[in-house]
Amino acid sequence: MSASVHDVIVIGGGINGVGIARDCALRGIKTLLVEKHDFAKGASGNNTGMIHGGIRYMRYDVGTTRSSCRDSGYIQRIAGHLLHRVPFLFPVLKNDLGGSFLLEGAEIFFEAYDRFQPLKNGKKHTRLSKEEALFLEPGLSDQILGAVTLDEWAIDSYRLVVENAVDAQLAGATVRNYCEFTRFLRTRTHRIAGIELFDHVTQRTEHHEAQWVINATGAWGAELSTQTQTPYRLRPSKGVHIVYPHRISNYGLIMRAIDGRQMFFLPHDHATWIGTTDDDYYGNLDSLPILEDEIRYLIESARSIFPSIDQYTPDHAYAGVRPTLYEWGRNEDELSREHLIIDHDNGVLSIAGGKLASYRELSEEVTNLLAQRLDIKTPCETHTRPLPGFHPRPSTEEVCLCENISKEQLEYSITHELVQHLSDLRGRCHLGQGACGGAHCARRAAQIFAEAKGLSGQSQREELERFHQLCSLERKPALIANNRAREELRHMLS
Known part of the structure; x- marks a missing residue:
């Protein structure tokens, strides 16, 4: 049984965990990051792959929209090689509730969103007639009244996680995947002083000590918090996407699902993604089922705005679970995407909620708190230091x-x-x-x-x-x- 001593141990290799580990390491904090699977196994690697403000959050969570847009601008600076701009169309159908009034309302809504576009180098909206929208995308339903444009950014979210993990390691952190947290180590006064983990590669149990332990396990976080004196609750939400192995359109589409929810039709590199569902999920987080009903729901929803979707065959599907904050009496897609930092007062901090688009800001907030408690004065540089990536060489095969x-x-x-x-x-x-x-x-x-x-x-x-x-x-x-x-x-x- 091996042992080591660190300033901070981060549990969880999703975007928040690797972001915190990177920021800590860059400030000279001795850091260990552990992940029981591979990196980005959860929602961080199974999402819509967008660094965006989240226009729907503006209805009830403007703070999330603002912080996401602001951090999107920083992420473009440090990870431009992982991003590509996606022009979106928001078509309005004749049979949509409100019809022409919805089109007018959409333009007013996007005018408000335009205020945040400079934060993420986005372009302002444009209103299109039916003829203009069909000229840009002939595959749209001929039942549209018109459309409004929107400018967003797509990202390779899996590589964003991996490159944060690699840069954390380059900065001095110890970064390990396939190492599973099993329990906390405690002092005689019951303060948490480290963790026990099981290394699935070596098949060995290890003990690691630290002044602070960070629970950044996403949807798994509430379960882990039961080992502290102050557990918290989440309302996990499952999201399913389907992937077509080619581009069906060069434009992203914002559309209404059968039940009125907002969905995306998104070109990603050479592929097309459609998603997402948004349903409460209390099952096994390590083995997410994808139901045929969920696939049919996505295709049926896309058909209303893009009738020719039936000409194409989806290639695969994937699912992730959002670590959304617990609320009672609200629909799943109305839940806040804000984050909370929970201080358990015994050597553990937990991260609940949050969005991919604002991971860097969240990581800076957590690391600022740790630096204050560890009396470290080094400032944050994650908003200016570029992430490492593959540098192509001449291909031999x-x-x-x-x-x-x-x-x-x-x-x-x-x-x-x-x-x-x-x-x-x-x-x-x-x-x-x-x-x-x-x-x-x-x-x-x-x-x-x-x-x-x-x-x-x-x-x-x-x-x-x-x-x-x-x-x-x-x-x-x-x-x-x-x-x-x-x-x-x-x-x-x-």
Whole structure:
């Protein structure tokens, strides 16, 4: 049983956890970050992939909109290589409640949102006639009255998490994935003085001491807080997205779902994402089911504004659980996306709530508090220091044609980006996320992985099987009816 001593231990390898670890390390705070799965396993890697203000939050949570827009501007400065601008259309249908009044109201609403656009280098809205909207996107329903434009930013959220983790390590933090928190270590006065963890790679139990422990485990946070003297509650909300392996439109669409909720139709690189659902979830956070009803709900909702959606076949689906703050008597999509920092008064701070778009600001707030208590004067620099990323070299071999992944890119990730399993490359490089689902590239990638890690032939086969199992978990829910037989055949041939 090994032991080490740190100033701060951060539990949770999502965006808030890695953001806090990075900020702490850059200020000279001796930091340990642990994550029981791979990084971005939860909502941080399973979201709509946008650094945006959240126009719907303006109705009841303007502070979240403002902070998200402000932090979006900083994230563009430090992670511009992970971002791309997405022009959105907000079409209004004739049969929408309010009809032409809704179109007028939408323009007034977006005029208010325009005030925040300079914070994130966004463009102001424009109102379009029916003819202008259909000229830009002929796939829209001919039942629209018109549309309003909106400017937002999309991001590779998985790589945002990984690059924060890598930079934390470069700054001196100890960063470990596949290490699971099991219990707190306590002094005789019951103050928490560290953690016990189980390393799933070495199969060993370890003890690590620290002055402060940060619970940044997202939707898992409420359960972990039961080991403190002041547990808190969350109202977890499950969100499902479906992914089409090609661009259906060059424009993002803001649309109303069947039940009136807001949904997105989003171009991401070469793919199209549709989502999200928003339902209370109290099940197993480590194994999220994706129901056929949820897939049909998303497709049916998209059909009203984009009738030709049935011509396309979704490739896979994914789900995440938002760590939304607990409230009684409100619909899921009305819950606040604000964050809370909970001081348990015994050496533990918990992070509840929050959004991807404002992770850096949240991390700075937490680290400021820690620095004050540790008497550290070093200022924050996470808003100016660029994140590290892959620097392309001449390619000697193209491993995945769907995602344009080279042998050199895989080798870089395996060597520099805390990769423990072949399946970790699904997020690092999007391996197996394209149309082939790994059928054309996984075997060669497994060879490259095994060579870099010095694995035996048996271990290589086990890694390959693990990779295909995880790919199938995402692909099967999206393949409705007879398409499932095709997926089984693809899996057999790979």
